[in-house]
Amino acid sequence: MKKFIYILLTLVGLLVITIASLELHSSYAVSPSINKNAPVITYQEITINASAQKVYQVMSDIDHWATWHLDVEDPKLTGPFEKGSSFDWKSGGLTIHSTLHTVSRGHKIGWSGKAFGAFAIHNWSFVENNGQTTVKVEESMEGWMVTLMRNKFQKGLEHSLQVWLKNLKVKAEE
Numbered sequence: 001m002k003k004f005i006y007i008l009l010t011l012v013g014l015l016v017i018t019i020a021s022l023e024l025h026s027s028y029a030v031s032p033s034i035n036k037n038a039p040v041i042t043y044q045e046i047t048i049n050a051s052a053q054k055v056y057q058v059m060s061d062i063d064h065w066a067t068w069h070l071d072v073e074d075p076k077l078t079g080p081f082e083k084g085s086s087f088d089w090k091s092g093g094l095t096i097h098s099t100l101h102t103v104s105r106g107h108k109i110g111w112s113g114k115a116f117g118a119f120a121i122h123n124w125s126f127v128e129n130n131g132q133t134t135v136k137v138e139e140s141m142e143g144w145m146v147t148l149m150r151n152k153f154q155k156g157l158e159h160s161l162q163v164w165l166k167n168l169k170v171k172a173e174e
Helices: 004-027 052-060 062-068 144-147 150-172
Strands: 040-048 072-078 086-092 094-104 108-116 118-129 133-144
Touching: 004 118, 052 118, 052 133, 052 150, 062 072, 062 086, 062 150, 086 150, 094 118, 133 144, 133 150, 144 150
Parallel strands: none
Antiparallel strands: 040 133, 072 086, 086 094, 094 108, 108 118, 118 133
16 A cells, blocks of 8 residues: 555656646747647637727726626736736636737737646737727637647637627627
């Protein structure tokens, strides 16, 4: 029995060391474009009956995301809403630290974010036509955990962005 416990503890220790090593030595290219070679990629869009400026205003108010999008918890922008500013938030049980890489008032918002075992690049665009706004979002995810659980992350990301877009539509059309 002692030998079994020793082997089990050794395996757990090796697993912890492997995960810690993967986290410490992972580096990702921060880019205004999604990684087209990432294991998880999705594109979503929705048409909203509101001006692009109104939709942009709702999306750029990071500190209030949780009031209309319940999949987000504790969003907090540190600094002004501009390229290079960062924000922290929680989604899907993960704490995420993100940095804005694209801010084009009324037109585009983009950020990159890192969480345990994952790195994502999010890009949102807002195009107005005849009083309606088409919102397009694209996102790539990579990292050791994303690679290991690709199908779960793909389905989860697609669902998450569909819900986010629907919630954005409801809020912007108020």
